[in-house]
Amino acid sequence: DAKTTQPNSMESNEEEPVHLPCNHSTISGTDYIHWYRQLPSQGPEYVIHGLTSNVNNRMASLAIAEDRKSSTLILHRATLRDAAVYYCILRPEDAGGTSYGKLTFGQGTILTVHP
Amino acid sequence: DAGVIQSPRHEVTEMGQEVTLRCKPISGHDYLFWYRQTMMRGLELLIYFNNNVPIDDSGMPEDRFSAKMPNASFSTLKIQPSEPRDSAVYFCASTHSLGALHFGNGTRLTVT
Numbered sequence: 391d392a393k394t395t396q397p398n399s400m401e402s403n404e405e406e407p408v409h410l411p412c413n414h415s416t417i418s419g420t421d422y423i424h425w426y427r428q429l430p431s432q433g434p435e436y437v438i439h440g441l442t443s444n445v446n447n448r449m450a451s452l453a454i455a456e457d458r459k460s461s462t463l464i465l466h467r468a469t470l471r472d473a474a475v476y477y478c479i480l481r482p483e484d485a486g487g488t489s490y491g492k493l494t495f496g497q498g499t500i501l502t503v504h505p
Numbered sequence: 506d507a508g509v510i511q512s513p514r515h516e517v518t519e520m521g522q523e524v525t526l527r528c529k530p531i532s533g534h535d536y537l538f539w540y541r542q543t544m545m546r547g548l549e550l551l552i553y554f555n556n557n558v559p560i561d562d563s564g565m566p567e568d569r570f571s572a573k574m575p576n577a578s579f580s581t582l583k584i585q586p587s588e589p590r591d592s593a594v595y596f597c598a599s600t601h602s603l604g605a606l607h608f609g610n611g612t613r614l615t616v617t
Contacts, residue, residue, distance in 0.1 A: 495547060498547075
C-alpha cells in the first residue's frame, strides 16, 4: 500500500490559516487522497478527498500537487475546535486491486491551536 | 440518521474471558470497517467487509480475533480468549460505495 508522510505536530493561532502538508511519493494513478481528523475522545471524521484537482468544501480546501506526490490540507481560519489529529490517507480505488477501498491510517499530524 | 452505533461503550473484563463488540452500520452502507486504536500503535485496520463479505482481514492480530457480518445491518468483533494487550478503543465505520467513512463512538475495552 502507498504510504504517506506527515509532520508529527504543528501549531497555529486562532483565526489564522493553517496548511497541513502530506507527502505521498509512491501514489498510484487510482489512489484517492483522503483527509480525516480526530478530535479528542472521538472517532475520526471525514474532512475532504480528491484525486487530481483541488477541492473545496465547508470544512477545508485540498490542494494537490500537479505530480500528485504531495498535497496540502488548508484550514482557512483555524478555531480552537480545529485542534485535532489530522490524517492524510491514500485510498486505492482500482476495482481490480486487492486493496480496493482499504483505508489505512498513519500517525497523523497533531494540530494545536492557540487562542 | 442515527449514525454508526457501537455497543457497549465501555467493556471491562478479565483475562481469558470472551468479549463481543457490536456494530450497526448506517442503513444503505455497503462497506464496514473495524479499527483498533492504542497510544502505541495508533489506528489499525483490523478487517473490512463489502456487502457482508470480508475483503481483507490481514490486520486481524491472531486467531483469537474473529469478525462476522451476518447481514447488512449488524457486525460483531469477537475476542476469545481476551488478553490485557487487547485493551484499546475499537471503532466501527461504514461507508456507501467508497464515500466518506462514518465512524461510531467506539468501544473502550479494558482487559485486566
